[in-house]
Amino acid sequence: MTHLSGADAILQSMIQNGVDTIFGLPGGQLDHFFDAMYQSSDKVRTICSRHEQGAAYMAYGYARSTGKVGVYTVVPGPGVLNSTAALCSAYATNTPVLCLTGQIPSRSIGKGYGELHELPDQLATMKSLTKYAERINHPSQAPAIVNEAFRALKSGRPRPVSLEMPMDIMGLQSDVKLLNAFVDTPTEPDPEQIKAAAKLLGSAKSPLIIVGGGATHAAPEVQELAEMLQAPVSSFRSGRGIISDDHYLGVNYPTGHRLWAEADVVVGIGTRLQLQQQFWGVDENLKIIRIDIDPVEIDRINVPEVGIVADARRALRALIPMLEKENINRSSRKDELDALKRDYWRRIQKVQPQMSYLEVIRQELPEDGIFCDEITQVGFTSWYGFPVYKPRQLITCGYQGTLGYGYATALGVKIAHPDKPVISVAGDGGFLFTANEMATAVQYNIGLVTIVFNNNKFGNVQRQQKEWFGGRLIASDLHNPDFVKFAESFGAAAYRTNSPEGLREFIRKGLDHNGPTLIEVHVEEDMATPWEFILTPPVRG
Known part of the structure; x- marks a missing residue:
């Protein structure tokens, strides 16, 4: 047990989970938290913005470019509401952003007294915008709730989370038992689904791979799969760079549109496949394989031929050796794809x-x-x-x-x-x-x-x-x-x-x-x- 304030219990729990930078704006409900950051300035860097949306967007940029959790802290009410556009962006792009907001005094929550920065139900508002939101009502609760927030941030589909603590609880001293950092165990794929995907891909004549942000950490495996299949790899925004544009199999979005027309098997890895399925079209001659960490995403628009719910890297590491046994002999498509890429580059x-x-x-x-x-x-x-x-x-x-x-x-x-x-x-x-x-x-x-x-x-x-x-x-x-x-x-x-x-x-x-x-x-x-x-x-x- 360690004797800590509520603010320090939150901060130390975040530091346990690898947080080294926090963006934010000070204010009355956060006084104790900013003092805690001052006293731990050897472990965590504080970047003070000039507006709440700036703090949230900075945390978003930090997380989006690193894959690590981006943290920002703002006062409740208008402060947190000012930051919610960034939370919307984080939700849309599956980016791990943690919003820590203060709260009005605990005795006043839900009473409608008209306390400074009071919202009718701030926690309910934040739950509607995030993957996980919770209030910490006592310093001793902080380690477990912070770890639960990091579980939501790092396991399954990453999306933003929100935590709040009343201002009087931030200053309250109590015995606190700090916990080890949350460690995620990636979802393993179903062997039967891997086998079905390997058979379908192994005989494909014109395979195509579409990648999104969910494949970012599996870039080497995506390239290995693409080279085995001689399959072009296309993406729209979040998947850019998973296969370098310098590689002959890496094609831009309009070139992917052209290749979609002749593909017989498409593998979507960590992508919604929303634009392709809704706008490019599907038919009975196109077989789709989906690999996604989110089970809800697999058949959101259409039911795929094979749906693999798993971490992209784990799924591809299982798929590649299985595909080696099923794959037909394939000639390099370098000359063909280089010519196609030059043509589209000329057009744009x-x-x-x-x-x-x-x-x-x-x-x-x-x-x-x-x-x-x-x-x-x-x-x-x-x-x-x-x-x-x-x-x-x-x-x-x-x-x-x-x-x-x-x-x-x-x-x-x-x-x-x-x-x-x-x-x-x-x-x-x-x-x-x-x-x-x-x-x-x-x-x-x-x-x-x-x-x-x-x-x-x-x-x-x-x-x-x-x-x-x-x-x-x-x-x-x-x-x-x-x-x-x-x-x-x-x-x-x-x-x-x-x-x-x-x-x-x-x-x-x-x-x-x-x-x-x-x-x-x-x-x-x-x-x-x-x-x-x-x-x-x-x-x-």
Whole structure:
């Protein structure tokens, strides 16, 4: 037993589970927790943001780029509600983010007294947004409940969790028995399902592999399977880099669309297969094998021929030796696929000026660097037009499409990877959602390079207003600050250009600079639509 406050019981339990960085904002209900972090500053680093959504997005970026749990702490009520857009992104992308929030005094919960930051039922609200949410009502409960939160974060399908503790309990001293860290045991596959998958794949004439974020940790096994089958590997966002775009079997999203039309067996590994099944189409000539840790996901849209509920790496390690016994002789498809990839690369060059800018970014960002997108024209185009070489090198917000998530998320990525180059892109609209976090970037000397594409409009919205509503423009033109002066006012380095080659020069300066850099790219003309290669038509069924 150790005598600890409630706040310290939570913190020490988190440290036991490997937490070394916490993002957050102080406030009355968190005073004891911030004091606990101060007293354990040799074990845990505290990054203070300028807004709750910034703290949550930073934790999201930290977790998304590492696979480790990202932790943030905010006050209850409006504080935690300010952070929930990031929780939505974490839920959509299966990212392990832990929200720790304070609470009003324990005697007042549920009474409706009107305490500072009181919500009608905060715990119920958080349960609706997370995989697991719980209140810790006494310091002695903290180790077990924290471990249960880490069980939810690390076992099965990872998704965000939320913990809360009343402010008076945070200050309460009690004997506490700390526990060892939670250790997950990955789900093993059903041998009969593995055997069925091996037989189906072994005789496939045109196999295709689709990967998502659930296959990130199984990249070597995915490549081994792909090479055995000579099967192209396609992904949309989260699976990018599991097979390098430099590998002839690694194909981008529109090329995957073309290959879906002729595939006879598809293996979906750690992916919803939502776009492929709902929009590309299925028919009786297409057999689908699903490998997913979440049993609910296996037949959410269609019932697959074979459904394997298991950890992706465990499933592939069981499948590969079984497939060796069933597999037909296969010739290399390198020449065929290289030609197909060149053809699609030529086609997407018409998406300008996005492709020209992305080409410069890719050339200047070292191969181990990380690229963070945004809900912007360059970000959309990067999903298929930016080569990615390793997992977790393209950071997105998944299907939530959370406009404005990018800048603060990228700060979290850079904090997690101080020795790797990180570049984020943003539009002028989305950037201002968390541009206040430039103060955080300067305060903590976070060496992120941010490129803001400025056309003084919500580009996607305005395109739709022109094309769908006869040019009746409303709320899509923007008034912006001088972004260079804005960044310089915080103490960041800042530059402006209107060309790809100008961008090249300033990326080099930014990557060499010891601190945050903003580059404004002024875009006069309308950008070409990127959607032709994303909203692709059905090819089956």
